[in-house]
Amino acid sequence: MAEVEWEEALSALSKLSSAQTSDLCHSLAEQICHNRPPAPDAYLKSLSLEEWWALTGVLRNFLTSSVKHDRTKDQMIESMKAVPEEQRLVIAEATTVHREQLRERLLEDTTAISQCLLRDFDWQLKLVMSSDKLASLNEPLLNVDLDLQDGAGDSRQVTIELDQEELKKLLTSLEGCSKAVQQLTV
Known part of the structure; x- marks a missing residue:
């Protein structure tokens, strides 16, 4: 001081x-x-x-x-x-x-600055074999279940379905967040 x-x-x-x-x-x-x-x-x-x-x-x-x-x-x-x-x-x-x-x-x-915080998550990988428009699709989809807690202590679950491109964007943004947090803590 x-x-x-x-x-x-x-x-x-x-x-x-x-x-x-x-x-x-x-x-x-x-x-x-x-x-x-x-x-x-x-x-x-x-x-x-x-x-x-x-x-x-x-x-x-x-x-x-x-x-x-x-x-x-x-x-x-x-x-x-x-x-x-x-x-x-x-x-x-x-x-x-x-x-x-x-x-x-x-x-x-x-911690009160943020409206919600992540308490837990779960994920599943699914393979979409076909759809009504395409006979053979073979596209992997990732289902992510996020267990969030707000400032009042109430919990809610959010489910997100991501294809490969959306998953890459999510991982890139999470890596950026991780680097920012590491810089703040150092």
Whole structure:
């Protein structure tokens, strides 16, 4: 996390005690994980509304960024050089305590981008020997059954029948998707 981002929040952090900073970090983690917003009333006695928004924004970004990049406690402390030592320890500790919940929430948010996900599939290869127009066709057809799950947890099954040309197009597009996912994960 860049030092510049902490610059916005340093004046607000200096007005809070370590206990208040700890409570705020835990409240923000709860907000991220369970959509429970922190109560600003206790903090607005010490902070202006502008400082409150800057501080909560920076802390929220720090919590999610630290979990996203799988930073250790020492790496978190090192990335907050501009923050006073006592505050650094409190923020890193709160992040460590909520790490698993934050990680799960980030994964949920990422998977929620897609409307459906593939749970399972099955396939069958059939050979069409003839049709009403051609006496001898001998064309292979692939039946693919896709078991999909939407964001609400409901399942549905989709059946697709593909000839050789359609199968080649599908495989090409799936290979492209696989390469894109590999580039994102690297």
